[in-house]
Amino acid sequence: MDRGFRWSYNSLEQSGSSAGKAVVATTVQVYVEKIIVAGGLLVGALIVLWLGVWYYRRRWLGSEESGVRPAWTLEDLRRLRESGQISESEYQALRGLTIGSSQGRPAGSADPCETSDSRTGEPGF
Numbered sequence: 001m002d003r004g005f006r007w008s009y010n011s012l013e014q015s016g017s018s019a020g021k022a023v024v025a026t027t028v029q030v031y032v033e034k035i036i037v038a039g040g041l042l043v044g045a046l047i048v049l050w051l052g053v054w055y056y057r058r059r060w061l062g063s064e065e066s067g068v069r070p071a072w073t074l075e076d077l078r079r080l081r082e083s084g085q086i087s088e089s090e091y092q093a094l095r096g097l098t099i100g101s102s103q104g105r106p107a108g109s110a111d112p113c114e115t116s117d118s119r120t121g122e123p124g125f
Contacts, residue, residue, distance in 0.1 A: 074098060 072080075074095065081091040 072098065 080086045
């Protein structure tokens with residue numbers, strides 16, 4: 001509280017003036033109104049900030065639901081192989097791609113354990 005406000009309140013309280021008490025009540029009411037308005041503005045600003053963050057996350061970071069899903073599942077590949085629509089080698093290649101994409105590997109990368117590369121040797125030049 002303001003020192004001037006305390007002084008005037010104390011002096012009016014001592015004098016017992018009802019007109020002075022009305023002035024004090026009006027002054028307190030003005031302060032309360034300012035506090036309520038400031039609080040409302042603060043709450044409004046927080047809501048706008050939250051909506052901005054929500055929009056930013058949704059727009060630029062994307063949601064997990066809108067992630068890229070594989071064009072087929074392992075069950076789809078099994079059915080295609082069993083029906084004869086794809087060969088065993090095609091099944092194995094597509095299966096490797098599907099498993100690789102679920103593990104976050106790029107489409108063209110192979111699992112080092114699954115390669116039949118005979119160029120392995122000792123480290124160095």
